Amino acid sequence: METEPESRLARWESRTELPLFLISLAFTAGYAVRVLVPDSEETMREAGLAITFAAWGCFAGDYLVRLELSGRRPLRFARTHMLDTLVLILPLLRPLRMVQVYNAVQKRRDQPRLGLYARVIAYASLSAVLLGFSGALTVYDHEHEAPGASIVTFGDSIWWVCATLTTVGYGDVVPVTPMGRTVAAGLMFGGMALLGAVTGSFSSWLLQVFTREDEKTPGK
CATH class of the missing domain: 1.20.58 (Methane Monooxygenase Hydroxylase; Chain G, domain 1)
Structure with a gap:
């Protein structure tokens, strides 16, 4: 209690x-x-x-x-x-509190509007977008005037964030400042977690759908 x-x-x-x-x-x-x-x-x-x-x-x-x-x-x-x-x-990093935001809004409703898998995917996707944009701003702010920087436009920063969050890491543009590299490390871990949440939820949803279809198939 x-x-x-x-x-x-x-x-x-x-x-x-x-x-x-x-x-x-x-x-x-x-x-x-x-x-x-x-x-x-x-x-x-x-x-x-x-x-x-x-x-x-x-x-x-x-x-x-x-x-x-x-x-x-x-x-x-x-x-x-x-x-x-x-x-x-x-x-x-305020977007990380979106789970609490959703729970606060949901308490005013009788039933969730989205299923569990849809909620996980929506939360992870929106978190990735907001955190990615915030990370791009921070990296651009600290990198574009730094000596030897390869991230010199906001477009470069967006491209770098997309490659980092998706764990692709092309390496064509990289941060050179301590703050830029700190943000990079955070985005790497965040990207792995969010990507894992999305792919895991989507895979579970597919398995659930296929299981229901198999159960409906005659002779099984």
Whole structure:
């Protein structure tokens, strides 16, 4: 049975997951404006920076509220809510919380709209798109002016992210900065996990379909 702090925390999370996910999209959009808009468009760049800081402020406020509602000490809360802590430090990883977003929305409905396999594939695909775009922005931001860089346009960065997430790794463009390589390592592990989730779910669905068809075939 849930304690009172856990119950209050669960209610808060249920109410705020979707709004915070939308704010995370605004954060990504603001960061994109900051990175991609030319230096000559100073007003737009400053607006993007303002949106980014405002969104991060919302994340920080939400984290503090969760900490207070949990009734736990900060270090213990950070250990038991590693994903929340990671997202606060690196807001571009907010798409990783999409499972919680889906659960929060689904609690308001009687039955899931999508089957289990469809949910896994949809979550993994959307996560890959959002994380890939965030990774492309981060890598382009740190790479395009670095000495000896091969990722000099945002198009190069998108191409590199596609090759990395799908674990193809052509090697025609590679990051040379410490931050770029750190992002690359994260995308490699994330790509393997997401690709495995999609292929595994799709294979299980196919086996389930073929099994049903075999059961319907006369004489079997």
